[in-house]
Amino acid sequence: MRKVVLHAPGDVRVEDVERPTIVEPTDAVIRLAATCICGSDLWPYRGADEVPQPQPMGHEYCGVVEEIGADVRTLEVGQFVVGSFFASDGTCEICLSGYQTGCVHRQPGAPTGAQAEYARIPLADGTLVATPGQPDADLIPSLLAASDVLGTGWFGSVAAEAGPGKTVAVVGDGAVGLCAVLAARQLGAERVILFSRHADRQALGREFGATDIVEERGEEGVAKVKEMTGGLGAHSVVEAVGTHESMHQAIGSTRAGGHVGFVGVLHDVAITGDDIFTTHVHLHGGPAPVRRFLPDLIRLIWDRTIDPGKVFDLTLPIEQAAEGYRAMDERRATKVLLTL
């Protein structure tokens, strides 16, 4: 089968390798319907994250169950399933409380890599959610988005306590930020402010439910949001970038007593006591427990209430994965779908 492997920063290759097989009796092997490149894949691609190399890439997946281990109870071969980037048992206290990414048995969701034709998924019963049937082809991008960017944006909005009557601001106009906009509106937010400087992302943000766009960043962006909210700041702010600047833009844009949901993978972020003591801002985030939201997200996609697959603005065959990485690295694409 074909699989994307990172050999060194900037060097991704598509290789012919053996299909993964069942290792643990709780595993499943799935045949992916499509795969994609994540913004977080750019960190190791740029050499900003040290990872062992060669490294199989990709952690977003949906597809058909090809094989199950002897202890898998709830899934059948042939079912179409969606999972997320961490595998979880679904039975420990942390999973039952809705924090599957903190599962006591958590492990990578697709340890063999998900930018591939097949992937081994550990803890299949806890990790995978079956769709009501075989999806129409046009639903595949949205189901794939549910696997990470939609689930992550959704958690960002939930962690920020987006809801009816609330003004929500979203820092980050990548796929996760755009999905957070969609989530905030679905959760009933009255006003959704998207920070964005890119015309195409602003347009999709508006389609997903943004009511206002702010092009300013940093202190200027904070001042703009304050000005738009009677000097108070937003009730809820989603941080979907992960840099020091974006985190402080998020904290600064939040009103006293408000909530920041942070889901960008943090890199070199420093938060002082003053940043949180004097502001009365709640901070909650981390790796999104996508699994908590998957049943609801699958239903919304299945019923065609939401179409998060629109975040994919470039589709390439997996053989051109290297071009997909370049396009995302150079910001020529928001998110790249790889067909198999």
Ligand SMILES: [Zn+2]
């Ligand atoms: Zn667990």
